[in-house]
Amino acid sequence: MRILLVTNDRLGRQRAGPAIRCVELAKVLAREHEVTVASGVPGDIEIPGIKVILNVMANPQALERVAGQADVVVTQGLVLDFFPFLRKSPYLVIDLYDPYLFEHLAPAGRRYANWRYFRQWHLLNEQLRCGDFFMCANERQWDYWLGRLCALGRLTPAEYNLDPSFRKLLAIVPFGIQSMPPQHTERVIKGLLPGIGEEDILLLWAGGIWDWFDPLTLIRAMSLIPHPHPVRLLFLGTQHPNPDIPKMTMMSEACKLAQDLGVIGRNVFFREGWVPFDKRQNFLLEADIGVSTHKNSVEAHLAFRTRVLDYIWAGLPMILTKGDYFADFVEHENVGRTIRPGDAEGWKREIICLASNPGLRREMRQRLGPLREQFQWTRVAEPLLAFCRQPRRAKRPSAIQVRVARWLSPTYRQLLHLRRKSAADAGAEKDPNPTRK
Numbered sequence: 001m002r003i004l005l006v007t008n009d010r011l012g013r014q015r016a017g018p019a020i021r022c023v024e025l026a027k028v029l030a031r032e033h034e035v036t037v038a039s040g041v042p043g044d045i046e047i048p049g050i051k052v053i054l055n056v057m058a059n060p061q062a063l064e065r066v067a068g069q070a071d072v073v074v075t076q077g078l079v080l081d082f083f084p085f086l087r088k089s090p091y092l093v094i095d096l097y098d099p100y101l102f103e104h105l106a107p108a109g110r111r112y113a114n115w116r117y118f119r120q121w122h123l124l125n126e127q128l129r130c131g132d133f134f135m136c137a138n139e140r141q142w143d144y145w146l147g148r149l150c151a152l153g154r155l156t157p158a159e160y161n162l163d164p165s166f167r168k169l170l171a172i173v174p175f176g177i178q179s180m181p182p183q184h185t186e187r188v189i190k191g192l193l194p195g196i197g198e199e200d201i202l203l204l205w206a207g208g209i210w211d212w213f214d215p216l217t218l219i220r221a222m223s224l225i226p227h228p229h230p231v232r233l234l235f236l237g238t239q240h241p242n243p244d245i246p247k248m249t250m251m252s253e254a255c256k257l258a259q260d261l262g263v264i265g266r267n268v269f270f271r272e273g274w275v276p277f278d279k280r281q282n283f284l285l286e287a288d289i290g291v292s293t294h295k296n297s298v299e300a301h302l303a304f305r306t307r308v309l310d311y312i313w314a315g316l317p318m319i320l321t322k323g324d325y326f327a328d329f330v331e332h333e334n335v336g337r338t339i340r341p342g343d344a345e346g347w348k349r350e351i352i353c354l355a356s357n358p359g360l361r362r363e364m365r366q367r368l369g370p371l372r373e374q375f376q377w378t379r380v381a382e383p384l385l386a387f388c389r390q391p392r393r394a395k396r397p398s399a400i401q402v403r404v405a406r407w408l409s410p411t412y413r414q415l416l417h418l419r420r421k422s423a424a425d426a427g428a429e430k431d432p433n434p435t436r437k
Contacts, residue, residue, distance in 0.1 A: 001033045001388055004070040006063070006079045006086065011043035011054060013276045014241035016208065017306040018076055020277065021097065021175055025074070026050050028381040033388060036070070038063050040082055041242060057082065072388050080130070081123050087130050091391035093384070094131035096145055097175060102299040106211035128152050132394040133387045135173040137304035138325050142172055144302055158395035169394055171383035175306050177313040179376045182281035189234065189286045195265055200230045201355040204287035204316070206280070207307035208237040208248075212300070214293045214321065214341065215254040221347030222268050223261040231355045233291070234269045236283055241274045284314035288361065289336075289354055293321045296341040300324045309375055317364035319350050333371060335364045 005026050009018035019039070026037045026047065035050045040057040056063040064085050067073060073086050076095035080086055101124055104117045128134075128145075129152055136145050146166060149155055159169055191198040209215050215235065222233050238251060258264035275283060284290075290311030294300040300323045308326040311318050318336030320327045330336040337354065339346040354361060373379070 001071045001391070002036075002069060003029050003033045003072045003074065003388060004036045004038065004067055004089075005029075005074040006038045006040075006056075006076075006083065008040040008057075008077055008079055008082065010041050010242040011037065011039040011045045011052065012241060013044060013278065014274045015045075015277050016241055016274075017175070018098065019241075020306070021095070022076065023047060024176060024178075024377045025173075025381055025384065028377050028385065029388060032385065036066055038066065040079070041244060060085075072391055074384075075127075078120065078123055080127050091132050091387075091393065092130060093133045093135065093387065094127050095135045095173075096141070097135060097137040097173065097304060099141060099144065099299065099302045102297070102302065103210070103212050106295075106297075106299065125152060128154065129396075132392065133168075133384075134170045135384060136170065137174045138172060140325060141302050141304070142170060145170055153397045154394070156395045156397055162395070167383075168387075171387070173383050174375065174380045175304055175309055176377035176380040177309050177372060177375045179378060181372075182285055182314050184282055184285040186282055187286070188279070188282045193234070193269065193271075195267075195269060196232045196234065197230065200232045201289070202287045203231065203233040203289045203291050203319075203351065204283065205233065205235045205291055205307075206237070206284065206287075206310050207292075207305075208240055208274075209235060209251045209254055211248045211250045212295060212297060213250060214295045215250065216257050217321075217342050217344050218291060218293045218347060219254060219258050219261065219263065219268055220344040221351060223263050224344060224348040225267065225351060227266075229352065229355065231351060232267050232269065234271060234283075234287075236271055237274050238270050239273050280310065281314065284310055284316060287314075287316055289351075290314075290316040290318045291320070292318070292326075293347075294324065294341070296323060300341075312368055312372060312375060315365045315368045317354060317361045317368075319347065319354065333367060335368050335371070 005022050007018050007022040009016060011019050011023065022037060026035050029035050030049050036053065037047065037050055038053040038056050042055040045052060053062060053066065060083060063083060067086055067089060070089060072091045072093060073089040074093040074095060075086060077100065086092065101120055104120055128149055134145060136142050149170060155166060159166060162168065189202065190196055190200065196202065205215070218233065225231055239247060255270060258268045292305055292307060303324050305324065305326055308318065308320070318330050320330055320336060320338050322338045322340050327338045331338055337350040339350060
């Protein structure tokens with residue numbers, strides 16, 4: 001099959017979650033199919049055995065030509081809004097692994113937030129109406145997306161007869177990790193970054209500081225740790241690799257809070273820029289504990305944190321906020337600690353506990369080793385591979401069925417009312433003087 005994957009994220013040496021997912025899924029698909037990857041923005045990447053087209057926003061005709069020859073098109077985010085001709089593809093796959101609609105609820109203070117949210121809500125519904133196959137990241141998301149598909153009439157009797165579980169329409173394809181264990185190739189933090197010594201215990205925030213996260217609680221916790229403790233926190237991603245995405249408000253708030261509390265440069269550090277994808281393992285392997293904090297929000301309930309997968313890949317014990325998928329995973333597998341949202345004292349306590357107990361961290365690392373296999377890309381991408389081997393058009397309600405349903409709704413209510421009234425009148429004639437009980 002000829003398969004085209006399209007993203008609006010930057011495909012380059014420095015890339016964030018959507019671009020990473022696009023590239024890694026392409027590599028898996030390329031083992032069986034002829035694969036092309038396209039990005040709407042400029043980039044600097046080459047993938048052996050895969051054709052790459054960059055900056056198609058400036059030349060959509062080039063993408064349209066390639067799409068016209070593709071058998072299966074895989075999209076993510078708002079790709080269809082920028083390239084509506086992709087809807088004409090023989091088979092269309094919509095990647096829903098990132099419930100981004102809820103991310104747009106976070107910057108509620110911005111003037112454009114409301115209209116942007118409702119615009120994206122509308123565009124998302126349009127994508128749900130036109131896809132033939134959908135992917136999400138976990139069971140929580142599956143329940144959410146299944147409900148949305150049902151509300152839009154996509155769970156048809158024909159689809160049910162084909163597969164009562166609807167897993168052939170909506171499948172779980174999580175974010176994955178590389179099959180090869182990470183290898184440390186150069187020293188990048190300890191003993192090199194001023195303020196972080198070779199013997200310090202390093203907490204690593206791998207990834208960006210987005211508005212739906214809560215780095216403020218973590219920074220407050222670091223300010224509560226007594227000064228003699230050799231514990232350091234490094235925020236690794238401070239600028240999205242896509243230059244079109246500006247620094248978020250939470251990034252500025254985190255830096256200001258660290259400055260106000262007097263911990264910036266003492267035990268809290270921010271690394272400028274974004275780490276190249278093929279260099280990130282050096283940072284992960286020099287860390288001792290991986291961290292991630294979020295707000296008590298619906299975004300957290302549905303999220304699938306890609307940074308936590310990097311912690312698993314590198315065998316890092318973790319401290320996470322409760323409420324998301326990986327917090328449950330960490331608790332169940334006993335590979336870290338979880339803390340309720342906003343609990344700075346709880347974070348302080350668990351940081352000191354793990355930092356001062358190398359034996360406990362070693363046990364957690366040992367437990368993490370066997371868990372890597374379940375998240376490898378070759379394994380998690382199997383439902384997408386199965387669809388591409390035998391693609392099919394999803395069964396949608398016809399235009400006539402939709403019109404009839406709209407017509408029947410008020411008509412049915414009127415007929416039901418008349419039927420009930422007729423039955424009541426017949427009962428009254430049959431027994432004109434009913435006995436009251």
